[in-house]
Amino acid sequence: MDDSSGAVTARGPVPADLPDRIRHYVGGEHVDSVDGATFDVLDPVWRTPYVQAAAGKAADVERAVASARRAFEEGPWPRMLPRDRSRVLHRVADLVESRDARLAELESFDSGLPITQALGQARRAAENFRFFADLVVAQVDDAYKVPGRQLNYVNRRPIGVAGLITPWNTPFMLESWKLAPALATGNTVVLKPAEFTPLSASLWAGIFEEAGVPTGVFNLVHGLGEEAGDALVRHPGVPLVSFTGESRTGQLIFANAAPHLKGLSMELGGKSPAVVFADADLDAAVDATVFGVFSLNGERCTAGSRILVQREVYDEFVGRFAEQARRVVVGPPHDPATEVGALVHPEHVEKVLRYIEIGRTEGRLVAGGGPPDHLPGGSYVAPTVFVDVPPDARIFQEEIFGPVVAITPFDTDADALALANGVRYGLAAYVWTNDLRRAHTFAQSVEAGMVWLNSNNVRDLRTPFGGVKASGLGHEGGYRSIDFYTHQQAVHVALGDAHQPTFGRATPHGTHDEREGR
Template sequence: MEHVTAFAAVPETVRAFGFFIDGTWRDAAERETMVRRSPAFGRDVTSVALCTRADVDEAVAAARKAFRARSWAGIGGADRAAVLLGVARIIRQRAEELAFWETLETGKPISQSRAEIADAAGHYEYCAGIAQSLSGEAFNTHGDDMFGVVTREPVGVVGLINPWNFPFIVLAERLPYILASGNSVVVKPSEMTSATTLMFADLLKEAGLPDGVYNVVTGTGPVVGQAIAEHRDVDMISFTGSTRTGEAVLKASASNFKKASLELGGKNPQIVFADADLDDAADGVAFGLCFNAGQCCVSGSRLIVEETVAERFQALVLDKLSRIRIGDCLDPETQLGAIVSDQQCEKILGYVKLGEEEGATVACGGNTVAVSGGRFIAPTLLTGVRNDMRVAREEIFGPVLCMITFSTAGEALEIANDSPYGLGASIWTKDIDKALRAMRGVQAGRTWVNTTIAGGPGQPVGGFKQSGIGREGGRMGVEEYTEVKSVHIAIGKRKHWVT
């Protein structure tokens, strides 16, 4: 109880962080710093260094040195697994501390932060198994004079650029997979939510990760992110964020044709058929909208509901949204968190106004809520939306739900797929045939049936179309960070070409 009590109130002083290179902490020194004001409490909580391109060069050099020294890449899978399991154990030991700082910087409810920290530990435990079982192929099909082998090798130095909305769990959906295959990494967290990524450096070192394998350089995207993306000694880039920024990252990565894995934006449909369990579906829709205050790339932001039950279902959703608990984000009962910045808040409210101008009706919400000195927006439902409206096509990234009706299953899929994005989708029906047809037809890298935003580390994640390239998570997530080498081995005396 004493440990929990220590993280029960907003600290009186700002916690200043340096950055981490080659196993050593570096002070901000003469560099500029950025103070983070908690979006949930309106108080300054952390300060991070705004690093330079020279800092990125140093971090990349440290990662390259560690990779060449084979201090991590050269050890056995069982040894890597021992470290990853140690990381998971330490995460669980320090879960309350990590969740506390995650909530302070992101503004998400403490219950969600705690769940994400617990889920993160699971990724390291899962990858400990993959580290010991990652394998290639053998081809004993070339005749008596040839044997073939396909091996997987670590790609080298990975640049990892992470978003502000899920700093710790997105790190966990990438880092253990990067490490399981033997790579070194340079991480750039968002300058707004860097604390837990920086804190994690000490956890990794305690677990036995060699120096130089994990490096953290804090700062802005245009400086630090750009430098990592275009760096000629970075072998692969992993980026999670907006489609627009992902395009810039992909262009920068062409400097040395580095591999790229991008998880980008989404405008995700929740398709509700008339034969669904409507009470369950309404709860799922409310959760899919309000999870992380809608600041989630797989947020269910388009409600596509069969017209015969639209009026009834709208009433169920409105009832659910009216009972969402908004309050102190350190209170475990709070369900809806804060909006990350003033700019994001203005953007969300601007879309609500735009929706009205386009002909939609604000059925609920559309306003700010004053809680604990923070920045909150009430859950918002826009009805009378057409799929050609900007509010239905553009990523709002807030708790704003656009409701569209359909008459046939074919029309539902047409509406769902009429989007430049293809990240996530949820299907609600009790008809297994209908569910399977919709699951096959919807264009989304992550698809749920009678649930939403659920799952574990075993299955890959990623998007179709402008929602990204590559896959994270699962065995594919480890393989993503490897290079494939095809080897042909001659047996016996060579038959000479020149005689």
């Protein structure tokens, strides 16, 4: 086997110029862990180590937070005009766009995402920076006048060191989603990326240096969530934490951040329904729901992993969906024809396969069911479809986060709403119907932070992103991100002679002196 740079091996092409090791980035320098600890990073296709990464712990987080704190208190970044910060962030976007092919190559190799989808995520990362670079300049704040008496306005200030903890699915894009607004508003940051996928995160240091981000504004600590991530959450010098990940981890972060009264934004798990009514455009609904659950390898929080179909069209929909799912191309992540690549890590593959075995006892399997026959070994799972799934089934209730879908029939609108709301999650929902009144009524009743009507997941960066119930706490996106990453100080200015209530002018016995008859 030839493992030289750029060679094609049994695991597929190995990207050229892979690093010898992945290190932290603190105060403008690439550094090892204080204790020298490392961990293996696995190639998701063949599940073998291809590099070692520095394993951060509390001492490494302490060093990174100190760097970020110095940059915030003494450096120019928080004191720059928004226009000047905007120019730097536009240069970041330009650099990301110019390197999108390289970013996609590394992301695909590190995460198992199909190369075409990884390229789309790299371009979205650039757009995130461009969006917030523009928004921070165009931003307006509230001002209120009481004519002749008072002027009241809002003054925004960056908060300090932002702790950013990101997941392993589409890691580079999701890192940009947090980095862009945190930096645009003048904060400094410590980023803790997912330990499964540290490779693309390490590219941020060079991009920020070249764009002109001052030293210490961006800091990066790799490591396990229970070590580096927990230390970042608990650090008293980090006043706000933005986290994307599973709901159980979110509960731990909530508890560990509580003693410090930190600001928290948490986008957590999902088990999102796609509701298909009998009057829907079935061609569009089938295409959208197949894409919605199997794109990004099914490793997406907003996946429509529960499909609820009205009984009049249930059999037709199930037949068409299963046939199309069987035709989804599962293959090596580097192949442009691949639509579902390799799952990210052996631990995750085992979890998904366990749920498939559970599903065999809960529903009727009509597609997939395990690794595809043409790809022995590796971390591949064929798109798997269970139908006739009852609402109390585990594969209906629990987040699988893989290419597995549960399809369930319903009769009435009320039935559909009860099924849609009958899980602990509430992130996204998708509704397919040609009845406009029904669509809007359902959208206002479904327990979901985001709803798409007759559409797949198309994001508008101006709108809030977040969920309800176990799917999250708070919202980011657009001005909600600006709100989260800034203090909003109300300033009140008196105009002219303001009425002042008077205390303390009276004598000890009243408002006039009775002894003098006054």
